Amino acid sequence: MRVALTGADGFLGWHAQVLVRALGWPAPTLIGRADLADPAVTAGKLHGVDRVLHLAGVNRGTPQEVATGNTALAEALARALRRCAEPPKSVVYANSTQAGNGTPYGDSKAAAAAILAGAAGGCQLVDVHLPNLYGEHGRPFYNSVTATFCRLLADGGAPEVHDDRELDLVHVTDAAARLLDAPPTGTWDASMPALRIGVRALADRLADFAATYRGAEIPALPDRHDVRLFNTYRSHLFPTGCPMPLVRRSDHRGDLVETVRSRGAGQTFCSTSHPGVTRGSHFHLAKVERFAVLRGRAEIRLRRVGHRQVHRFPVGGENPVVVDMPTMWAHDITNTGDDELLTLFWTNELFDPARPDTCPEPVTEVPAAL
Structure with a gap:
């Protein structure tokens, strides 16, 4: 067309x-x-x-x-x-x-x-x-x-x-x-x-979304308009509201970091990446997605589709933070350390191969003007 x-x-x-x-x-x-x-x-x-x-x-x-x-x-x-x-x-x-x-x-x-x-x-x-x-x-x-x-x-x-x-x-x-x-x-x-x-x-x-999200908690998103209203609110927070710090609780057994607190459903998964490996290079139209590095060091990059400026966030497992991907922004994550990178990902919906809502888009590409 x-x-x-x-x-x-x-x-x-x-x-x-x-x-x-x-x-x-x-x-x-x-x-x-x-x-x-x-x-x-x-x-x-x-x-x-x-x-x-x-x-x-x-x-x-x-x-x-x-x-x-x-x-x-x-x-x-x-x-x-x-x-x-x-x-x-x-x-x-x-x-x-x-x-x-x-x-x-x-x-x-x-x-x-x-x-x-x-x-x-x-x-x-x-x-x-x-x-x-x-x-x-x-x-x-x-x-x-x-x-x-x-x-x-x-x-x-x-x-x-x-x-x-x-x-x-x-x-x-x-x-x-x-x-x-x-x-x-x-x-x-x-x-x-x-x-x-x-x-x-x-x-x-919208005020309820703002109050809930202020502590990095994901509000309940029961229908498509709730998801889109929440994404609309989030678009006004980026990039000044990123990344969001997380609380680390430690005792003699080790550490505990609550990376995702959600009032609704979702899907959580982890990945490992070798040094120099980049994951992502795509954007979403509606999906809410969260990145949290648990071990190693990485750089998260984002660029609004059709724009040139790239926002970069250095992150590491020693100071846990989350970065939530704004919709219609290309994003990726690269292992910048010498050891294996362990990253936790969360999305607000189960992955559906028939409707993946994942559109390929390199972050560092110089885009045609929108």
Whole structure:
């Protein structure tokens, strides 16, 4: 599947690119706002792609900026579609459930859909109305109330609820899967299952995650939205919250270190690695994973998918710590000592070979820009 994206540098755009990488599809063609200003350039980028996702939009600003911004972006894409010699098979528009609700944002989203419908020609227009999205690395005070609450809790504050209304929350990977028409797995679901929750209940649930995780304890994660909300909160803690120290208890018999304390199920396993051996080199979309070195010395490295900066954590069995892998970050562990390395791993779910949620990605690779 050859995909082109507008709005690739936004919240939904980054997650769509990560999902494309997890699917093993070719890297998307990225269409920036400078490209949209030139119909010929955009038409060239659209030539021969199977699907274009129109994610670019304006949801903050003055009423005039919001109203004109969304229609202007749609008109720019429409002009390019009319000039394209081999247009995409489908144009997928990331619309909103607020479309046509009488606000500048809602009315401009509806107007943008009409503009794209008029320019689609032989393309199929897929108009997807998205509810409130949440997920890893959302911008607080901008993308969603979930991101705002997570940021406040990560900074040691407390969310304030002024309007306790019901929300329909969809994880951004599920939204990206719907836009890409990706086949469903245990990790994503293109039917976009929503979590119906009140704002106060959301704040309380995230606050409970924060209070539990403060002591390196894993909270109960009974369903897919709990896992994803917890991963969303964790994304606001990395890297400043890593690694987390563990308590060593010693007596005449030896040492005891409680490496995983979880209120739910999971899978624990150990591995040994010879000097110089590296394990990992992959990322997860949803899985919660913990590393704890029990004997030897190692370096744990992490890099956010599509980014260049590599975070490095030297760890050793003499001072036990845990490093929890944030979702959508490539990670590995290398034995940097002269002796055998003993590492304990924990995940929140049993390994399923049919749905491994393990996407190959070297940590030290210089990535194509997302």
